[in-house]
Amino acid sequence: xxxxxxxxxxxxxxxxxxxxxxxxxxxxxxxxxxxxxxxxxxxxxxxxxxxxxxxxxxxxxxxxxxxxxxxxxxxxxxxxxxxxxxxxxxxxxxxxxxxxxxxxxxxxxxxxxxxxxxxxxxxxxxxxxxxxxxxxxxxxxxxxxxxxxxxxxxxxxxxxxxxxxxxxxxxxxxxxxxxxxxxxxxxxxxxxxxxxxxxxxxxxxxxxxxxxxxxxxxxxxxxxxxxxxxxxxxxxxxxxxxxxxxxxxxxxxxxxxxxxxxxxxxxxxxxxxxxxxxxxxxxxxxxxxxxxxxxxxxxxxxxxxxxxxxxxxxxxxxxxxxxxxxxxxxxxxxxxxxxxx
Numbered sequence: 001x002x003x004x005x006x007x008x009x010x011x012x013x014x015x016x017x018x019x020x021x022x023x024x025x026x027x028x029x030x031x032x033x034x035x036x037x038x039x040x041x042x043x044x045x046x047x048x049x050x051x052x053x054x055x056x057x058x059x060x061x062x063x064x065x066x067x068x069x070x071x072x073x074x075x076x077x078x079x080x081x082x083x084x085x086x087x088x089x090x091x092x093x094x095x096x097x098x099x100x101x102x103x104x105x106x107x108x109x110x111x112x113x114x115x116x117x118x119x120x121x122x123x124x125x126x127x128x129x130x131x132x133x134x135x136x137x138x139x140x141x142x143x144x145x146x147x148x149x150x151x152x153x154x155x156x157x158x159x160x161x162x163x164x165x166x167x168x169x170x171x172x173x174x175x176x177x178x179x180x181x182x183x184x185x186x187x188x189x190x191x192x193x194x195x196x197x198x199x200x201x202x203x204x205x206x207x208x209x210x211x212x213x214x215x216x217x218x219x220x221x222x223x224x225x226x227x228x229x230x231x232x233x234x235x236x237x238x239x240x241x242x243x244x245x246x247x248x249x250x251x252x253x254x255x256x257x258x259x260x261x262x263x264x265x266x267x268x269x270x271x272x273x274x275x276x277x278x279x280x281x282x283x284x285x286x287x288x289x290x291x292x293x294x295x296x297x298x299x300x301x302x303x304x305x306x307x308x309x310x311x312x313x314x315x316x317x318x319x320x321x322x323x324x325x326x327x328x329x330x331x332x333x334x335x336x337x338x339x340x341x
């Protein structure tokens with residue numbers, strides 16, 4: 001009988017333990033749901049999570065390492081054809097990345113041309129640079145558009161940053177452009193801030209010099225230089241560059257003024273050959289508005305002076321009239337006294 005009792009107890013122990021665990025679990029779930037964040041069940045959960053976190057991280061690291069090892073083993077055991085295919089695919093992807101970068105840079109340059117075209121309301125012909133002068137004493141580039149596209153000698157050429165040169169010759173499908181930095185180049189310009197007129201010339205070293213200014217002209221670093229339109233070679237108001245230095249050399253009566261060009265000869269690939277300018281004063285609007293303001297102020301001052309002079313004249317006239325009236329009154333009084341006598 002004792003043996004049967006122990007067997008029955010062993011049989012009942014398993015379901016009893018399961019029931020007890022279920023009851024405890026339900027009690028813990030109920031307590032967890034009813035208590036706040038600072039309750040004891042939450043505290044036990046947080047403590048257990050803090051203890052178990054390092055173990056979980058270690059397991060994740062082991063799993064990642066095993067995956068890496070498996071990948072390395074697969075790569076080592078791959079056959080020659082598989083490796084060759086992967087190398088070919090990698091080369092194709094590299095080529096696509098390089099091609100996309102070229103497209104990105106080209107889109108950026110073309111956007112600059114569109115911006116400057118809208119700024120000046122240009123009528124122009126877009127062209128690409130297809131050749132550059134090989135000698136060091138000429139700065140000339142060749143474009144892929146010519147007389148068949150409406151291009152002729154004398155037309156200005158602009159990049160996305162401003163004026164870069166002038167067409168000097170053209171064939172039916174190409175044209176040559178002399179850049180501003182060429183030693184034979186010369187442009188009639190204005191200093192935008194002071195409106196002083198001068199000539200920007202190129203040089204053998206590739207620098208631009210501002211010359212032939214009046215002795216009283218004021219020029220400082222940072223001044224913007226624009227075309228004046230004199231001589232008819234260029235449209236008025238196109239940006240040529242910016243003054244970078246003004247140095248007075250010993251023995252020279254005028255300073256040496258260096259102008260930074262808009263773009264280096266090697267930095268642009270697409271350009272606009274300008275045939276007409278709808279907004280030639282785009283670069284002059286700020287200076288023109290300033291000049292108008294000064295003219296208005298001068299007119300106001302003149303009007304004020306005229307008003308003051310008129311008031312003074314009126315006052316003088318009034319004083320004269322008063323004096324005349326007083327004299328007349330005195331004479332009348334004298335006559336009356338004489339009559340009485």
